[in-house]
Amino acid sequence: MIAPLTRTLIRILAIGFYREHAGVLACCFGTVLCYCFFITPAGHIDPRDLVMYNLTFTLAVLDAPIVMFTVCVLWLLYTIKSWQYIAKQLRAPENMFLYYSVNAFSRFRQFVSWSLAQFVILLPIIVYGIMILVVGMSYHSYKVPIILWLYILLLGSISARVYMYFMYEQATVPKTALFTQILKSWPKAYFSLPFYNMLHTTPWMGLITKVFSLLVLMSTFYFFNQLENTAVLYMVILITCMSHTILIYRENSFMEMYMPMARNFAYSRARIYGQHVIYYSLLLIPETVVLLTYTDLLTTALLFTFSLGCLLLLRSLLYIPSMYMRRYLWSITGIFTLSFIVILSQGGWLLIAATVTTSFTLCHTYYYQKET
Structure with missing residues (x-):
């Protein structure tokens, strides 16, 4: 059974994230699925082997360092986008009650609940990771799936810590960014x-x-x-x-x-x-x-x-x-x-x-x- 704190965070923040970004997520995720299942490669290939061929090709492409780096960067940008959304929602007047209710729980309970809420936000990435894991296990290629799943867990853990920081720090008067403090006295053309x-x-x-x-x-x-x-x-x-x-x-x-x-x-x-x-x-x-x-x-x-x-x-x-x-x-x-x-x-x-x-x-x- 999902804990009340986790359920609240998912309903207010995670589901709200999908509502606001539904169009972009559907476009991006649909593009990946269409590529993996419906793109027909050159040459004659048995239709029964077409899907597995595309999935295997996807795994082979990810073995390239530049593509692997690109995927990790895109996932990081997606995670940063979720941070921006959560930060904006925590500043909304209707969500101010979260500062008092969430901080009433232990830090461990907060970390677990924020992590689960973030993994709900990361579901498109997790689904893609599952696809890569299945293909990798089928062809005994474990390096890429393991790296990607460790990266997903890292993103979820870091996100939970970021959200806990928001809960403790954003209730105070916002501070001016460091680069703004440095650059504000510079002459500007x-x-x-x-x-x-x-x-x-x-x-x-x-x-x-x-x-x-x-x-x-x-x-x-x-x-x-x-x-x-x-x-x-x-x-x-x-x-x-x-x-x-x-x-x-x-x-x-x-x-x-x-x-x-x-x-x-x-x-x-x-x-x-x-x-x-x-x-x-x-x-x-x-x-x-x-x-x-x-x-x-x-x-x-x-x-x-x-x-x-x-x-x-x-x-x-x-x-x-x-x-x-x-x-x-x-x-x-x-x-x-x-x-x-x-x-x-x-x-x-x-x-x-x-x-x-x-x-x-x-x-x-x-x-x-x-x-x-």
């Missing part, structure tokens, strides 16, 4: 204000975006050791640029909400565009380092210019009047599709020129026409 706002308000969003971008790049170079087709690199860079969409949109929201007076500054539109160039060049430093590691200087320069042009275009779109989220997403979808077609047509140079020219034109035309 105008173009860097969105970056400091991201560090202060949504640091995990920026971290997740950069980790995803770097993993996509590194995985591409890992699986294609001799990558001579530049079209593949342009496609990968296009995907990494699109992953920055939410950061760009939040940057614009921050400037519109907290810096509306900026349009009264004595800044020319060329200077505003130049500040965007500096900001996004700094934002692309991690990707540039990876490109320099795996490609020559000329290829890196071309890909960097293309990625910079894409980010500038995504930013300049937001200067168009009435460019709200829905219309912005449709515009991005159109840009992605058109860019994909141009890349397949070996039009990398054309795409670089088009993104830079269009972004500057949009910024120059609409910067002072933006509705506030």
Whole structure:
């Protein structure tokens, strides 16, 4: 029988987590299941062996260190997302009673209940771990399943300790983050204000975006050791640029909400565009380092210019009047599709020129026409 404390935590927090993230979880978990059971490999394979073939291939792929590392990082990001949700729910007025009721139990009882609640949140990961365990035992491959299950147990245990920390510490007046205390006295250039706002308000969003971008790049170079087709690199860079969409949109929201007076500054539109160039060049430093590691200087320069042009275009779109989220997403979808077609047509140079020219034109035309 489930203890009352555990049942309460599961009903209020774990089930609430699934309600809020049902769409994303269904999409991600459904993609994994479709891959494992419905993807048909090349060649003739008996339909009776198709599912086991895909499961075996999944286990073989996980033996690759870079893929194993990617899976662990994705699971860690999922766990961190659950920490953010639990922290937000514990601060909600309707859940303040948990501070008094949960802390009335012993620390061991709290640890067990929080661990069980976290394992309920980790059910999609646990189901995938069970699948890997079954396939591994069938083919006498125990290393990957054991490592993954130890990792799952570690995530659950660490999460329980994190939640206990929330219960004891968040009832007090929140403290300013250490990096905020360090950086608040530094002089800050105008173009860097969105970056400091991201560090202060949504640091995990920026971290997740950069980790995803770097993993996509590194995985591409890992699986294609001799990558001579530049079209593949342009496609990968296009995907990494699109992953920055939410950061760009939040940057614009921050400037519109907290810096509306900026349009009264004595800044020319060329200077505003130049500040965007500096900001996004700094934002692309991690990707540039990876490109320099795996490609020559000329290829890196071309890909960097293309990625910079894409980010500038995504930013300049937001200067168009009435460019709200829905219309912005449709515009991005159109840009992605058109860019994909141009890349397949070996039009990398054309795409670089088009993104830079269009972004500057949009910024120059609409910067002072933006509705506030």
